[in-house]
Amino acid sequence: MIIHTDRDLSLSGMETFTPKTFNIPELVGIxxxxxxxxxxxxxxxxxxxxxxxxxxxxxxxxxxxxxxxxxxxxxxxxxxxxxxxxxxxxxxxLSDGKKEINKDGELYKKIEIEWGSFENWLTQYKAIAMTRGIGWVILYHDKQTGHLLNQWIDEQHLGHLTGLSPVLCLDMWEHAYVYDYPTSEKKKYVEAFFENLNWDKVENNY
Ligand SMILES: [Fe+2]
Known part of the structure; x- marks a missing residue:
């Protein structure tokens, strides 16, 4: 945290942000x-x-x-x-090209322990993506307990879990797929998302 001694202390840490750039290649289905x-x-x-x-x-x-x-x-x-x-x-x-998950990696092994299999985790994650309304599906890592969990977030901010770190975030606002699919076919967008994932990046979040 940055302390600004020349300003009101309630402002400390509140610096402005610069947009990040992403190297997103041509994607399949998005x-x-x-x-x-x-x-x-x-x-x-x-x-x-x-x-x-x-x-x-x-x-x-x-x-x-x-x-x-x-x-x-x-x-x-x-x-x-x-x-x-x-x-x-x-x-x-979705940056720097598709990469499969490393089946010998820590994240894959942890998912298998938590859900019994990678497929079980994926099925639950995709089911949560079908939640009605606008929001996000997030795979979280709880550093206090070491556990992973999938959670739905309304809008951008309603439902975040204190102290847990996002590992994989899927945008389920209609704007994320409206040029590619009608809203009744958002399931196809979810499938496309997983077709393009760079799992190296996801594993780095864990
Ligand atoms: Fe979005």
């Missing part, structure tokens, strides 16, 4: 147009995170007068910030 438009939305989460940070700095000059506005800005921040981070995990996992 078109370049969809990726291009999706990356624009990602950049929107980065710029809106920065906007909120800058607004908070501005309104904190008079925290008594702006107490309600500040509260709402802090409430809204997790939507924009988590939107930024979720997409970074997502695009990173």
């Amino acid at each position: 078109g370049a147009k969809n990726i291009e438009e999706h990356l624009k939305l990602y950049k929107g989460y980065v710029s809106n995170s920065n906007l909120i940070i800058n607004k908070i700095k501005e309104y904190e000059k008079d925290p008594v007068e702006n107490v309600y506005v500040l509260g709402e800005l802090h409430r809204r921040f997790s939507f924009e910030f988590d939107g930024m981070r979720n997409h970074e995990y997502y695009f990173e996992s």
Whole structure:
């Protein structure tokens, strides 16, 4: 954490962000147009995170007068910030070309221990992806217990589990596949996602 001694301490750590770039190759079943438009939305989460940070700095000059506005800005921040981070995990996992999971690797072995088989885990993960509404499926690692678990997140931020680290994030907002599939066929998008995964990146998150 960075402490700004020349500013209000409540601002410490709240620096602005720069959009990351991703080396996404031609994908199977997820078109370049969809990726291009999706990356624009990602950049929107980065710029809106920065906007909120800058607004908070501005309104904190008079925290008594702006107490309600500040509260709402802090409430809204997790939507924009988590939107930024979720997409970074997502695009990173689709970067630098497809790579199969290493069956001798730690992640594969842990999944087998937790779910009995890799297929069992995959079946559960894909089933969660069919949850009604907009949000994310996330495979988490709980460093406190060492366990893995699959979880649904509403929107970008509702349902995140404290202290757990994302390992694999799948975007289930309609914008993630709308150029490629009608909403009634989102299952095909889920299959396409797994066809393109760079498991090296996913294993690095574990
Ligand atoms: Fe998205």
